[in-house]
Amino acid sequence: MNANTLPDIAAQRTQIAATLDWVGMEAVAARVVLGDDVAPLLMKADVGVNLRQAEAKGIHMSRLYLALDRLDRQPLTGAFLEQLLQEFLDSHSALADQATLSLHGELPLRRPALVSPLAGWKAYPLVVHGRLGPQGFHVELGLQVAYSSTCPCSAALARQLIQQRFAEDFSSRELNHAAVLDWLGSPQGIVATPHSQRSQAHVQVRLPARFERLPMVELVERIEQALGTAVQTAVKRADEQAFALANGQNLMFCEDAARRLHASLRDWSLIEGFTLRVVHAESLHDHDAVARASSNWR
Numbered sequence: 001m002n003a004n005t006l007p008d009i010a011a012q013r014t015q016i017a018a019t020l021d022w023v024g025m026e027a028v029a030a031r032v033v034l035g036d037d038v039a040p041l042l043m044k045a046d047v048g049v050n051l052r053q054a055e056a057k058g059i060h061m062s063r064l065y066l067a068l069d070r071l072d073r074q075p076l077t078g079a080f081l082e083q084l085l086q087e088f089l090d091s092h093s094a095l096a097d098q099a100t101l102s103l104h105g106e107l108p109l110r111r112p113a114l115v116s117p118l119a120g121w122k123a124y125p126l127v128v129h130g131r132l133g134p135q136g137f138h139v140e141l142g143l144q145v146a147y148s149s150t151c152p153c154s155a156a157l158a159r160q161l162i163q164q165r166f167a168e169d170f171s172s173r174e175l176n177h178a179a180v181l182d183w184l185g186s187p188q189g190i191v192a193t194p195h196s197q198r199s200q201a202h203v204q205v206r207l208p209a210r211f212e213r214l215p216m217v218e219l220v221e222r223i224e225q226a227l228g229t230a231v232q233t234a235v236k237r238a239d240e241q242a243f244a245l246a247n248g249q250n251l252m253f254c255e256d257a258a259r260r261l262h263a264s265l266r267d268w269s270l271i272e273g274f275t276l277r278v279v280h281a282e283s284l285h286d287h288d289a290v291a292r293a294s295s296n297w298r
């Protein structure tokens, strides 16, 4: 028996004629060489094409699947990604004129502690999205970075309570250095604390079509530097104290976080545009505070 003797349903005509925006496979396991500076990653690929022949029964999924295997063999550059998308189209010549590939995974990076000589791994959710069609070739890199945000309003309200408690406690006491120092170190003195929340920055950047290397690590660094209080890995007490200080010096609403990221990305020469969304998972409310910003995006 050979391939010609096997029934080929995809080659038949459909009873209900209609073009389709996208047909393909989601969450295909694929080992991907993202670059020279990071070990190959096992990622999930969403791969597909449009079906522009209304009467064609279906696409040829095996052709897309088999082409994905090349991701394991060479680093993902702009030229290679475009070539791969072109291969998807060539294998569906009459059926499709638009192809997309999204690679989802987690970028593992070793991150040092703030003070102690320790370090640990962090996993940054990552997506690389490419599309090729009548509008040309586009490639986007998306990363998600977790950070801590302390509410500036809550901090001001807490400071006011501390002042009030100070006024009460020292109204009839002599103001001497040792007594004030002792009071400042006691739970009675620092009577209120501002709330902090674990927050997420979702950043997507558009890369030049001819990029030679995915700027993943640079993007993480840029985001974490702009935000100032990235979540930590290994933490001893000295690191926790440094983190408390960093949070106290780095109060921010979600609007502040979005503006800082905007300022850090808008003149970055490695990208052509970006869109971002920051989510502060409020500990004050049961809902999130969210801000979005973009520049030169679609």
Ligand SMILES: Nc1nc2c(ncn2[C@@H]2O[C@H](COP(=O)(O)OP(=O)(O)OP(=O)(O)O)[C@@H](O)[C@H]2O)c(=O)[nH]1
Binding pocket: 003, 008, 010, 057, 058, 059, 060, 061, 062, 063
């Ligand atoms: N188009 C399509 N194929 C599907 C679907 N679900 C499973 N498949 C299977 O995908 C397999 C591969 O399809 P093709 O790429 O057309 O396989 P093929 O005909 O052996 O390969 P070619 O000779 O290159 O066309 C087939 O066995 C289909 O049954 C679906 O929803 N749509």
